[in-house]
Amino acid sequence: MMSYVFAPPPVVSVPVTGSNDQFPVHRIYCVGRNYAEHAQEMGHSGRExxxxxxxPAD
Structure with a gap:
């Protein structure tokens, strides 16, 4: 049997709607975009x- 030097992190998961199951999450992809009003506050004239x-979840 294998043993770890350090315990592995717990599995991060989210519930599956309409089920008692969980779905493991390994990566979260994000899209960043400023609202036009906030962009103007920051001195940007147009949207980039x-x-x-x-x-990563771990």
């Missing part, structure tokens, strides 16, 4: 294309 980034 959205940017993408990833947040």
């Amino acid at each position: 294309p959205p940017f993408f980034f990833m947040k």
Whole structure:
């Protein structure tokens, strides 16, 4: 039997609608985009294309 030097992190999961099951989440993909009003507050005149980034669950 294998043992770990450090315990692995718990599995992050979300509930499946209409079921008692859980779905494991390994990565979260995000799209960032400022609202026009906030962009103006920050000194930007026009909208720039959205940017993408990833947040690992572990």
